[in-house]
Structure formats: C-alpha cells, structure tokens
Amino acid sequence: MADRPYTLLSCGMSLDGYLDSADVPRLALSNDSDFDRVDAVRAASDAILVGAATVRADNPRLLVRSAARRTERAARGLPESPVKVTVTRRGDLDADAAFFCTGTGEKLVYCPTAVAPALRARLGSVATVVDAGWQVDMRDVSKDLSGRGIGRLMVEGGGTVHTQFLTADIADELQLVVAPLFVGDSRSRRFVGDGRFPWHADRRATLAEVRQIGDVALLRYALSARFCAGSD
Numbered sequence: 001m002a003d004r005p006y007t008l009l010s011c012g013m014s015l016d017g018y019l020d021s022a023d024v025p026r027l028a029l030s031n032d033s034d035f036d037r038v039d040a041v042r043a044a045s046d047a048i049l050v051g052a053a054t055v056r057a058d059n060p061r062l063l064v065r066s067a068a069r070r071t072e073r074a075a076r077g078l079p080e081s082p083v084k085v086t087v088t089r090r091g092d093l094d095a096d097a098a099f100f101c102t103g104t105g106e107k108l109v110y111c112p113t114a115v116a117p118a119l120r121a122r123l124g125s126v127a128t129v130v131d132a133g134w135q136v137d138m139r140d141v142s143k144d145l146s147g148r149g150i151g152r153l154m155v156e157g158g159g160t161v162h163t164q165f166l167t168a169d170i171a172d173e174l175q176l177v178v179a180p181l182f183v184g185d186s187r188s189r190r191f192v193g194d195g196r197f198p199w200h201a202d203r204r205a206t207l208a209e210v211r212q213i214g215d216v217a218l219l220r221y222a223l224s225a226r227f228c229a230g231s232d
C-alpha cells in the first residue's frame with residue numbers, strides 16, 4: 001500500500017484566480033451541473049480535507065448529496081459520506097460547525113501539540129483530535145490518513161491548504177473549475193499563495209482533460225505518475 005492516499009485537489013476559481021470574494025459571502029463560482037460532478041467525486045473518495053478557515057467561512061457540510069450515491073456507497077460497505085478532515089494551527093474551531101454536526105461518519109482534526117488538549121476538551125465528543133507534533137505537515141497528515149485506511153483523498157481547499165499539497169508535491173491530480181467572472185479584489189483569497197511549486201517553465205504540468213460544464217470549464221491536470229484518467 002502507498003504511504004499516502006491518491007490525492008485529488010478540487011477547486012473552483014474566478015477568471016482572475018480567486019476562490020472567494022472579500023465582499024460576497026460564499027461566492028457561487030460553479031453551477032448545478034458542476035456541483036453534481038463534484039458530488040460524484042466526493043462519493044468516490046474515502047476522505048475530504050478542508051482548511052479550518054474554510055470550515056469557519058463557508059460552514060460546509062461536506063456530505064454526499066445524492067441519495068443514489070449514498071446508497072451505492074452503503075452497498076459497498078462504506079459510510080454514506082467520506083471521512084471529514086481538517087487542519088488547524090490556532091485551534092479556533094466550533095463544535096457547532098456543520099463540519100462536526102452533520103453526517104455520522106468520522107471527523108478528524110489535525111493540530112499542533114500546543115493546542116491539542118484544549119481542542120480535545122472542546123471537540124472531543126464530535127471529532128478525533130490528532131496531535132500532529134510541533135507543527136502540522138501535510139506529508140505527515142497524508143501518511144497518517146493512509147494508516148487509517150484512506151486510499152483516496154479529496155482536498156477541497158482553501159488556497160492555504162492547496163498551496164501546501166502542491167508545493168510538497170503530494171498531489172496526484174488537480175481538478176480546476178474556471179468560472180466566467182472576475183472578482184477583481186486582492187483582499188480575496190487566491191487559488192494558491194506564494195511558494196516553490198514543482199510545475200514551472202521547465203517542468204510543465206500535464207493537462208489531461210478540458211471539459212465544458214455549462215458556463216464553466218473543468219481543467220484536469222495530471223500531477224503525478226499515479227494520475228488515474230478514469231476517475232472523475
């Protein structure tokens with residue numbers, strides 16, 4: 001078994017590369033058909049990871065929406081929705097967040113040793129708090145998830161988290177949806193921040209697929225030799 005899960009990064013961004021808008025809460029970048037496609041990707045995953053800022057800003061449920069997909073997972077002996085995973089440095093997470101309150105599956109929170117006891121006291125009844133050492137490293141998170149039986153990980157953002165998976169070269173696939181709008185406000189979050197990325201002018205990523213989904217474009221990039229073209 002590989003020492004980390006097959007890791008798929010999923011993201012919607014504006015034409016100018018933003019994930020959100022500083023002014024508009026929960027900016028809708030995608031459309032219904034694409035939300036349904038993302039739901040299928042979720043249903044095919046063992047775990048979904050988001051950063052703590054996304055838990056706070058979007059209050060996402062991160063559940064499989066389609067009843068048919070939930071039934072199909074159950075028939076395969078899987079929980080109806082994937083395991084939910086988040087990471088936090090400060091430990092500022094609310095037990096009432098939809099991340100913790102919805103779905104019956106496991107919820108994992110990776111945090112540094114310094115905040116683990118307080119976080120356990122606050123979230124202990126709704127999540128498993130994993131002490132990740134003096135700082136949380138996405139390689140270690142990936143390895144730990146693999147040890148917990150996670151074979152396929154979907155990373156749903158935000159940009160801080162995507163940046164770390166990309167710069168650490170531990171992503172196998174990127175599914176980037178480009179929405180036909182501009183945000184035009186540098187206070188908003190970009191798809192990625194600064195960093196040394198393994199793909200640059202001398203080592204270009206492989207564009208594996210371009211698909212039009214209504215008014216958005218899905219770009220699929222193969223980021224490793226493990227890329228699995230059939231998975232969408």
Ligand SMILES: NC(=O)c1ccc[n+]([C@@H]2O[C@H](COP(=O)([O-])OP(=O)(O)OC[C@H]3O[C@@H](n4cnc5c(N)ncnc54)[C@H](OP(=O)(O)O)[C@@H]3O)[C@@H](O)[C@H]2O)c1
Pocket residue numbers: 010011012013018019020026029050051052053054055057058087088089090091092093111112135136137138156157158159160161162164189
């Ligand atoms: N368009 C899309 O597809 C999409 C998807 C998801 C999110 N979003 C948007 O993206 C925005 C959030 O993005 P973001 O980049 O600000 O944040 P993010 O990646 O969601 O979360 C960042 C937070 O995660 C925690 N974190 C990240 N790396 C860590 C590490 N190595 N160790 C410990 N904790 C770590 C920290 O939490 P603490 O602050 O708790 O320490 C950090 O502040 C939201 O506005 C959301 O709406 C858009």
